[in-house]
Every structure is written in structure tokens, then in C-alpha cells.
Amino acid sequence: MNSYQVIYEVVRQxxxxxxxxxxQVAGLAGLYGKARLVGxxxxxxxxxxxxxWQRVVNAKGQVSESPFRNGSDDLQRSLLEAEGVVFSANGTIDLRRYRWQPDPTQFLPDIPVEG
DNA sequence: CCGTTGACGGCGA
DNA sequence: ATCGCCGCCAACG
Structure with a gap:
């Protein structure tokens, strides 16, 4: 089970x-601080x-744009809007309203073991 | 093997 | 508030 598999499992939820x-996904996957790996x-x-994948956005509540995405960033916004997610005029999602709040019993925190 | 590269995020100026 | 810097680490040449 590599890191990617765990990340995909979380996103599927x-x-x-x-x-x-x-x-948020990184934390839930037990990869706190490694947001970039999720990207x-x-x-x-x-x-x-x-x-x-369209349900993951950056901490500002915006779709991360990049020429390397070859248009999938625009597609991401379309897919989200089709699901009922509303973007403000400046392209931002209100995370207070749309952020997923997972069942805490399903994502227990990893307790680091003292070496 | 090793340097560069990002769908990121937090912090300081 | 906004911008730049840097730590993060798997993939790619």
C-alpha cells in the first residue's frame, strides 16, 4: 500500500x-504536511x-490552475458546478459551506510511536 | 545515482 | 490583504 493508494482511498470518500x-486530504491519509504529494x-x-479528483481544491477554496493541467482545471470547475457547488465572482468556493467533514470514527488519527 | 520539478501550504514582510 | 520564500517528496530524465 503506497501513499497514492491511501490518498485515493480518502478522495473516494x-x-x-x-x-x-x-x-485536508493529506492529513486524513496520515500524510500531515505533505499536501503537495496529494497534488x-x-x-x-x-x-x-x-x-x-475534482472535489479537491486548494486551501484558498480555489481550483489550482496550471498550464500543465492542459485544461483539466477548467473541467474541474464545470464538474463541481454540475454537482451544485457555487463559485463566487472571483472563482472561490465558500469552504465554510462546502468543505467535507468526515466521520471522525472512520478516520482515527495516527498516534506516532516514541522511538 | 542525482538534480529538477510541481493539482500545496504556512509564515513573515 | 497580498506576495515571495521555502519545506515537503515521488517521478522523471
């Missing part, structure tokens, strides 16, 4: 019409994979 941030994992998702 995000319900339709809700979003999570990269940092890289989602970059490698190809269509056909059963991963709702």
Missing part, C-alpha cells in the same frame, strides 16, 4: 457536492479511474 483541500497523486489520475 468525498461526497458529491462537497470538497476537501489538499492539506502530485491527483495529477496522475487518468479518466476511467474511480477517483472524484
Amino acid at each position: 468525498i461526497p458529491r457536492g462537497q470538497v476537501a483541500t489538499y492539506g 502530485y497523486a491527483l495529477y496522475r489520475v487518468v479518466d476511467g479511474d474511480d477517483v472524484p
Whole structure:
């Protein structure tokens, strides 16, 4: 079980019409502070994979734009709007309203063991 | 093997 | 508030 698999498992839990941030997913996957790894994992998702990658946005509540995405950033916004997620005029999602709040009994924190 | 590269995030100026 | 810097680490040449 590599890191990507764990990341994909978490993303699969995000319900339709809700979003999570990269940092949030990292934390839930036991990868606190490694938000960038989540971005890289989602970059490698190809269509056909059963991963709702569009439901992950950055900490500002915006779709992360990049020329390397080759248009998938625009697609991401469209998919979210189709799920009922509303963007403000400046392209921001109100995280207070749409952020996913996972069942705490399903995501118990990893307790580091003293070496 | 090793340097570079990002779908990130937090902090300081 | 906004911008830049830097730590993060797997993938790629």
C-alpha cells in the first residue's frame, strides 16, 4: 500500500457536492504536511479511474490552475458546478459551506510511536 | 545515482 | 490583504 493508494482511498470518500483541500486530504491519509504529494497523486489520475479528483481544491477554496493541467482545471470547475457547488465572482468556493467533514470514527488519527 | 520539478501550504514582510 | 520564500517528496530524465 503506497501513499497514492491511501490518498485515493480518502478522495473516494468525498461526497458529491462537497470538497476537501489538499492539506485536508493529506492529513486524513496520515500524510500531515505533505499536501503537495496529494497534488502530485491527483495529477496522475487518468479518466476511467474511480477517483472524484475534482472535489479537491486548494486551501484558498480555489481550483489550482496550471498550464500543465492542459485544461483539466477548467473541467474541474464545470464538474463541481454540475454537482451544485457555487463559485463566487472571483472563482472561490465558500469552504465554510462546502468543505467535507468526515466521520471522525472512520478516520482515527495516527498516534506516532516514541522511538 | 542525482538534480529538477510541481493539482500545496504556512509564515513573515 | 497580498506576495515571495521555502519545506515537503515521488517521478522523471
